[in-house]
Amino acid sequence: MKIPTEQSFRSALHHPRVAVVIGRWLGVAVAVCFLTGLFSHLQQTTPGWLVIPSRPASLYRVTQGPHVLTGLVAVPLLLAKLWTVYPKLFAKPPWPPSRQALGTVLERLSILVLVAALALELFIGFVNTIQWYPWPFPFRQTHYALAWIIVGAMLVHVAVKLPLIAANWRRTPEPLPAATTGMTRRTLFRTVAGAGALVGITSAGQSVRALGPVAVLAPRKPGIGPQGLPVNRTAQDAGVTAIGADWRFTVDGPQPLSYTIDELRGLPQNRSDLPIACVEGWSQGARWEGVRIRDLLRLCGAPEGSRVRVVSMEQGGFYATSELPPEFADDPLTLLALRLNGSELALDHGYPARIIAPNRPGVLQTKWVHRLEVLS
Numbered sequence: 368m369k370i371p372t373e374q375s376f377r378s379a380l381h382h383p384r385v386a387v388v389i390g391r392w393l394g395v396a397v398a399v400c401f402l403t404g405l406f407s408h409l410q411q412t413t414p415g416w417l418v419i420p421s422r423p424a425s426l427y428r429v430t431q432g433p434h435v436l437t438g439l440v441a442v443p444l445l446l447a448k449l450w451t452v453y454p455k456l457f458a459k460p461p462w463p464p465s466r467q468a469l470g471t472v473l474e475r476l477s478i479l480v481l482v483a484a485l486a487l488e489l490f491i492g493f494v495n496t497i498q499w500y501p502w503p504f505p506f507r508q509t510h511y512a513l514a515w516i517i518v519g520a521m522l523v524h525v526a527v528k529l530p531l532i533a534a535n536w537r538r539t540p541e542p543l544p545a546a547t548t549g550m551t552r553r554t555l556f557r558t559v560a561g562a563g564a565l566v567g568i569t570s571a572g573q574s575v576r577a578l579g580p581v582a583v584l585a586p587r588k589p590g591i592g593p594q595g596l597p598v599n600r601t602a603q604d605a606g607v608t609a610i611g612a613d614w615r616f617t618v619d620g621p622q623p624l625s626y627t628i629d630e631l632r633g634l635p636q637n638r639s640d641l642p643i644a645c646v647e648g649w650s651q652g653a654r655w656e657g658v659r660i661r662d663l664l665r666l667c668g669a670p671e672g673s674r675v676r677v678v679s680m681e682q683g684g685f686y687a688t689s690e691l692p693p694e695f696a697d698d699p700l701t702l703l704a705l706r707l708n709g710s711e712l713a714l715d716h717g718y719p720a721r722i723i724a725p726n727r728p729g730v731l732q733t734k735w736v737h738r739l740e741v742l743s
């Protein structure tokens with residue numbers, strides 16, 4: 368059998384113009400995914416110099432939904448992009464060694480890094496959204512490190528290909544259909560765009576109620592769960608079972624406070640309409656009622672601008688504690704919620720008490736809260 372060379376693939380669908388068009392779409396998806404991911408990462412690991420505002424209340428929701436959406440849509444775009452350029456795999460090897468050959472080797476290595484990192488990133492991201500996590504490495508840190516590798520490798524890739532990109536940026540006359548597939552360039556573009564749109568439409572229903580019925584790619588759907596709200600981790604999974612009659616909620620502050628559930632209900636109650644916006648892409652608004660964290664801080668004599676550590680009854684686990692930076696602790700919408708959508712919290716939603724705050728990832732909306740610690 369004769370080994371093909373790059374020139375064996377004559378189809379116009381392997382033309383650089385196709386790579387440029389699909390590459391632009393993929394570039395936009397990756398850019399949106401990167402920036403929204405950066406925001407999510409900074410929310411969860413906020414450096415000391417950075418102040419994240421607690422408003423707009425739905426900001427996290429409208430960034431994390433598109434984060435997961437663009438990640439999913441990038442999968443068919445990446446596959447299409449790889450398909451248009453795969454004849455390059457049969458390009459002449461850079462041999463004998465020369466300066467030019469060295470450049471070619473480095474360029475190909477950078478593409479290998481880009482493709483491998485992006486494929487792995489999209490894969491572990493997807494697997495995370497379906498809550499299957501078989502790897503020994505921590506997800507978020509790995510996902511974050513890979514993101515920077517991808518951005519770096521992508522910048523190198525674009526810089527190297529700049530002349531080719533510039534030459535094919537504008538539309539050129541449509542060549543004849545490919546002899547083997549009979550597909551025109553335009554049909555290919557429509558097919559790829561259609562595949563991207565299909566992935567988007569069948570997953571967006573995890574946050575957009577109207578698309579719920581077609582959300583076959585969405586692991587969780589609006590309205591499905593106790594009190595009409597999905598649950599990410601049940602009380603049983605978190606090892607939280609019986610809440611004894613001796614249950615108490617405490618605040619470790621200048622003047623320590625301790626309340627029974629009835630005493631908490633006796634404090635001034637407030638209402639917040641806020642979404643749970645999970646890092647896994649699903650989100651849903653709900654009506655919460657409970658005690659303002661800001662009121663509890665005043666009651667315990669905490670100084671202005673205090674930071675608060677939130678402690679769950681859950682033992683161990685990544686989400687058993689969280690911290691409210693001053694902007695979030697002081698926001699009048701931030702509650703120690705006791706009620707959800709008009710009735711007492713279900714155990715799976717954090718009974719007897721949970722945190723709900725504006726503009727925050729779901730992972731920081733700690734459930735089964737029994738203690739607040741005022742940090743200096």
Ligand SMILES: Nc1nc2c(c(=O)[nH]1)N[C@H]1C(S)=C(S)[C@@H](COP(=O)(O)O)O[C@H]1N2
Pocket residue numbers: 596597598599600605643644645646679681684686687688715716717729730731732733734735
């Ligand atoms: N203690 C504790 N709180 C937690 C979690 C958890 O595992 N343990 N999961 C978080 C995640 S990932 C999300 S998205 C929200 C979901 O809240 P819900 O189950 O009430 O919808 O709770 C958060 N609070």
Ligand SMILES: [Mo]
Pocket residue numbers: 599644645646647729730
């Ligand atoms: Mo979540």
